[in-house]
Amino acid sequence: MIEPASITNVMRALADPTRRAVYERIVSSDEITVVELTRGSGVTQGAISQHLKSLKQAGLVAERPEGRNVYYRAEPEGLTPLVDWMSHYGVFWRERFTNLRTLLKEIDP
Amino acid sequence: MIEPASITNVMRALADPTRRAVYERIVSSDEITVVELTRGSGVTQGAISQHLKSLKQAGLVAERPEGRNVYYRAEPEGLTPLVDWMSHYGVFWRERFTNLRTLLKEIDP
DNA sequence: AAAATACGATAGTTGAGACTAATTGATTAG
């Protein structure tokens, strides 16, 4: 059972552009190492490690050590607090349900 | 035409608990003044004004001056960057489409 | 065994932002 991170943790984790870019790369790839994440990030490996720590604490990513590599992947339940929050306070969000409806059909025609 | 705020602006604006609480109160109420927002916020009026400035720059709220009062309301398009971002990177979010489907039926049975 | 690689952890620096207190400008009340 995964400890549900607070909405503040998730929001804060994704607020930083660098850290959000790291998360986006993790989501886009199935699994990815720290070295690959560091490459082309513009910051040092230590910075990436710290960002990964934040993302992990926010419940957004999970790690899988293998030998001297550590593979990171996105945690499926990670964005749940964000979705829940928007379901509650994003009232006007319903204006955009047309798009969601399209997306739904795409998944479940 | 409303200037679309960046995802970073929106995320950063909502990341702070105090500022997010202000936004939530604005969403919950139709219109609300600075005095009312200050009451029970735990911070000074100046702090509230600064938070409102951030929320306004993020495109999340709008103001309507009337006499010596300024009424704030939520901006409908404000959360659009957040929805767009989640549509793109929140792949696993689709796990929760069951709930969204329920919500859809509630709106458009 | 020695060297190289991949990560993690920590100390220290810097800059940003959240806040208070105080001032100012504008509007309303007495």
Place this chain on the structure above:
DNA sequence: CTAATCAATTAGTCTCAACTATCGTATTTT
């Protein structure tokens, strides 16, 4: 007119976070 109220703004303080640089550890390679 004068006093009071509402909101924005500024200056100044303080905390926190993002980052670099560095060291330490485990694993792999030669």
